[in-house]
Amino acid sequence: MDRLPTLQCPQLRNRSGDPVIKRVLIANRGEIACRVITTCWRLGITSIAVFTEPDETALYVKQADQVVFLGAINGPAGNPHLNIDLLVKTAHEHQADAIHPGYGYLSENDEFARAIENAGMKFLGPSPESMAVLGNKRSAKDYLLKHAPEVPLIPGYNGSEQNLSRLTEEADRIGYPVLIKASAGGGGKGMRIIHERNQLADGLARAQSEAKRSFGSSDCIIEKYVERSKHIEIQIVGDTHGQVVSLLDRECSIQRRHQKVIEEAPSPWLSADLRKSMSKTAIQIGKLLGYTSAGTVEFIVDVDTAKYYFLEVNTRIQVEHPITEETTGTDIVALQVYVASGGSLDDLNYFRDGMSPQVGHAIECRLCAEDPSRDFYPDLGTIQRWTPASEVLPTSRNEYARFDTGVHTGSQISVHFDSLMAKIIVWAPTRSRAIAYMAKLIAHTVCIGIRSNQSFLQSCLLQAKFRDPEYTTSFIPNLMTSLIKNPYVSQLDETLQLLSFIPSMLQQQRAASDLGRQRFSRIPPSFKNQRKDPANIQASVVQIPLLSNKAILVVWSTGGHSVKIIPISATEKKENSDARLKPSVRLAREYNDDISAHIRRLSNHNGLDIPAHRVTMQILSSRKANQASSDSWILDDLSVTVDAQRYTVYTACTPSPGTEPGLQQEVYAHIPALGTAVKYHSFSLLSYGESRRRLVAADAAVIDKSPKASMPCKVLSVLKKEGDVLKVGEIAMVVESMKMEMNILATTEGKFSAKFQKGDAVQEGQVLFTVT
Known part of the structure; x- marks a missing residue:
């Protein structure tokens, strides 16, 4: 069977024949900005990109029709990508009809959506009301308990009381292991697995700290941790006429640090009945609030019982949306523009019983600037050469390969942004062929100058247990020792x-x-x-x-x-x-x-x-x-x-x-x-x-007894007091860089003396602490 062409979703036009939305400001950066720019070009829409100082030579800045400089990312007013007033003012000054939030930053902020609407522009996302309820894990579960008690919820605690004694009491009631999760966010930030009661206090403090930095709120919820589980999500799209449709499922169980690494569509494990049942539940949740635009309803599935539990709704487009586009033949960003313009999904005559057809198999791998052999420690610097496999293997471009990336030769991987460099996507008639294609594509993609998870991704794909559809979210933790080895030669040295x-x-x-x-x-x-x-x-x-x-x-x-x-x-x-x-x-x-x-x-x-x-x-x-x-x-x-x-x-x-x-x-x-x-x-x-x-x-x-910062970072906590005796392997400090929290361990035994305190900014190469 030939590969499905991407559906060119129609754009609504007014009586004069002009598009309803002519100019879109993209309130984001990186590969998602490039992705939105591509769709704008297909639809004849002018794209306006905003950028900060580190992104002056970024790919999306070169590709956009117009660009606006917002200032330094670490200026006195903070990160401009998080400045609602600045973004709305910029969009208004440049006569934008709409703003696309991408993912991350303000993409799930109901105040941002409301400010855009109040300024007379369209927000290419759900309504502020839907986002306020569904964008927060606690409020989403409370709403479903009240209005849709038949939706299965994972056992847990969703209350607002956040003191340690109450949370300990709730964790004891739920039963260990439990999972602490940031109430206001996602992407693996503010999450900790707690296996025993004595780990709860430290785990909670770390999760709350990370949640506060990432999402502006330290509130957390606690859920029962299902050890043999799958992470399955259903892509939905809603219009302003009350219709909500399902673009079916994605499997996202290959995760590190609770963040997805490899995704595939459809899930190779779900039965047809279970897929249909989960899609109906996702559509029901969307219709409850009159959901508009693209969103994702996430579920945890117990492999042993085949029961699924609602996790959350991501009220935005997601990193892994390309594999749904490839298996359903839709351009999801174009659908966002279409429904925001007032278009009816029923008029597209594409969905059957509220669900899209799904053809073939697609896989996405996230190429990240990180070192898997060092607990996925992030890297930064200059990409000295970027040559995607679509240039090395010419037939791959048209037959089965897609590269969603914001990097090019000479790109700077900055400490200020996430470590994601590129998404590599393949489509094939069968899963086995998709795996083979993907391994070949990654092997032939040239990314030089930055440590990456390139070899690790291939080890995951070629691991025998990945061929078994029953793999779970424990895939990487359980197989880590073998996955950091080169998958092609036994003696790499x-x-x-x-x-x-x-x-x-x-x-x-x-x-x-x-x-x-x-x-x-x-x-x-x-x-x-x-x-x-x-x-x-x-x-x-x-x-x-x-x-x-x-x-x-x-x-x-x-x-x-x-x-x-x-x-x-x-x-x-x-x-x-x-x-x-x-x-x-x-x-x-x-x-x-x-x-x-x-x-x-x-x-x-x-x-x-x-x-x-x-x-x-x-x-x-x-x-x-x-x-x-x-x-x-x-x-x-x-x-x-x-x-x-x-x-x-x-x-x-x-x-x-x-x-x-x-x-x-x-x-x-x-x-x-x-x-x-x-x-x-x-x-x-x-x-x-x-x-x-x-x-x-x-x-x-x-012997160097003074650990140095391998990249610019910020000290989150100092765990030892002046003069404390450190032992080899003990955690002395916790720092944060590239949106990732890292432990700094002692390499030798001796008395501790800190060179920096909590909240201090540290430059690359500076000594963090000494051991004498």
Whole structure:
């Protein structure tokens, strides 16, 4: 069966034939802003994007018809994206007919919706009245208990009394484990699983703190935690004529930190009867309040009993809406415009018995700037190369792939925003084909310069238990140890070491190309004048940060097509044992033992036991990331062969550092066969020796007892007092960055001394606390 085309939803026009809504201001940023801009373009609507200082070069700013600068994101008045008066004033000044809130920020704020309506504009979302009731978990459940008692609610406590004694009493009544949830928000913020009574006080304090920062309210509710559960949601759309329809279900059970990572539609586990029953319940809830626009009714399903329980209503469009669009053939953003203009869903003649047909299977994966091996610690910086698989695999663009993203080569991943970089979506006739397509797409998507969950996503997709439709929300926590391993090779370190010749071979080929345009063009790049020196051999050193900066000696044969890969034997233990020696003596001993000895051994033909690898490389294309900049990163597409094994490699590297001592060249190599990118630090023998001299001079043997901020952050709490004795692994501080809360642990035992206090802003590299 061919892939469904996206439905071009009609836009209402007035008697003169003009659209009812001509200009839309997008009160959001990132990929959702790009998504709304695309629909506006399809409908002939002018898009107006607002942006703050970190987003000046963002993709959505480039794509919009008009842009408005709102100021600094951390200015005196706070985040402009949360400033209702500023956004409404901006929309009015630019003659917008409507405002689209996206998701996050003010998208579920009834005061924002009401202010837009009072200003004479349309809010592309539900009514303020619906949002006030359904946008808050407590008020939504109270309303349903009163007006629709037949809707199944999960056992819990929804009261307003928030003191610890009352909440402890309620948790005891419900029975552990329980789930604490922020009443006013979602997205995994303000949520904690409590397994035992003695965990409640700390868990509640953390949840309330996070809820206050994220949603402006610290109120929480408590629910029974269903351990073998599925997270299923029903997409609904309502119009102003009282009609509410269901675009059926999505499965969102693959979650980390209670936040969705992989979603699929339809759920592979739901029976037809259960799907129909949940859709009817969702429609009933929507009709109770005359719901308009797009929304999502979320349920928890007990796998063991097949019973479902109402969770909440998200009164906005959601991150995962594309998979519903792909399986139903609808443009949900266009439907929001249509119903806000007064359109009737009945006139579309598309829904049967209030439900849309669902064809094929779609999967969405969220590519995030985070490190799964470090408890999903977020990353930030510059994306040095972004090449989606739709450009690498041309057929994927039209057949089954969709990329919803707000990033491009050169994009900055900022501490001020969520870690989501892109959503990768596939559609296929069957689930098994959709999984296969998605794994291939992610493997061939080049995202260089930022640590991401790219390999982790592929591990999830290719995990045998993901093929079992009965997987639950415990999928990631239960399988974490295996999911952080590379899904394609059992010994990743060996493969990365084998491919460590790529940086120096790339430099060789560039040098040869340059020589070909100069005098002495017949002299090979490996030529050295001291031909009889036994140490005169072409070699370089490569460090691999992913392998704890393991150093590799790369030694080339005289033709440059044979290479020996030799792990350097220097270890931290040996460095510590030599700590009493003078730095210059330590350096000489290390260099002689680890590099010079290997080179002379090879020169004297005593290294025959070290295998030589036959390698070739072809540069398929080469360009600068920024043609106007002399120090711009160089982007290459390579075809590399090692011992008859062929690899496609996409690289991004700094311009060659030349011969200045101590400098290195950074080379990122994205290898689809491994499904991820690896970073190499490439040195000449001279520059490597100089880099070691600097480390030795700094006395690298001293253990760093002072944890530093790896990125700009804010101190949320200091858990130890001045002079307290810290033990290894104890949590000393809690900080927040990129909308994520992180624990700072002690790496050594000693007395604690804080350098910052609660509420302080910390810059990258600053010491958070010391242990003496």
